[in-house]
Amino acid sequence: MNNLILLSHLKEAERNAAYQKYKTIETYINKTSTLKSIAEINGMPLRTLNYWLKKYREHGLVGLARQSRSDKGTPRSYAPDLQKMIEGIYLNNPRLSCANIYRLIVEYCNHKNFSALSYRSICKIIDNMPEDLVVLAAQGSKAYQQKYDLIHIRSAKNPNEIWQADHLLVDIDVLNDRGKLQRPWLTIIIDDCSRSICG
DSSP: OOTTOOGGGSOHHHHHHHHHHHHHHHHHHTTSSOHHHHHHHHTOOHHHHHHHHHHHHHHGGGGGSOOOOTTTTSOOOOOHHHHHHHHHHHHSSSOOOHHHHHHHHHHHHHHHTOOOOOHHHHHHHHHTSOHHHHHHHHHHHHHHHHHHSOOOOOOOSSTTSOEEEEEEEOSSOEEOTTSOEEOOEEEEEEETTTOOBOO
C-alpha cells in the first residue's frame, strides 16, 4: 500500500469501512481483550484480525481501507495464444464447462511455466466470444444461416403478381387408380398479395 495515501484521499465508504475494522480490533489495541475472543464474538477468522492488526500498525487507519487495484476495469495481459486456445476448447463438441477449461489451462500453463489465468478471466474470454461463432460451432452452418444470413424476401403489391405454392404429404391412405393404398400429396397455391387460395 502506498504510504502517501492520506485518510482524506479515501472515499467516505472506504473511510467508514476502515473505521469499522478499527472498532473491531480496538479492544485488543487497548489491551482489554484478546484477538481470540474478538474472533469468537464476531465469528471471524483469527487470520483476518491478525492481518488487520498488521496493516493498522504499518499504516494506521488508512491501512485498514480496502484499496482498489490501479488497473481495475482494464483486462489483465495474457498471451494471445492462450485466448485462442480457450476459444478453441470451448467451441469443441462436446462443450466443456468453464471449470473444466480452467483446469486444462492451468495444467497447460504449469507445464509451459506461464502464469496461469484466473477462473474469472477465462469466463470473461468465453463470455466475450461472438455469438454467431458459438452458434456456428455448436449448431452447424444451417442454424447459422437461418439466424444470421440475410434472406431476400419479396412481397407482391398487386394481386396475381406472385403466387406461392406449398406441398404436404397427407397422413391418410386412399385407393389409387390401380386399387392400391397410397398417401396423397396436397398442393396449395396462394396469391401473395390477397392471400387467397388460387388452386
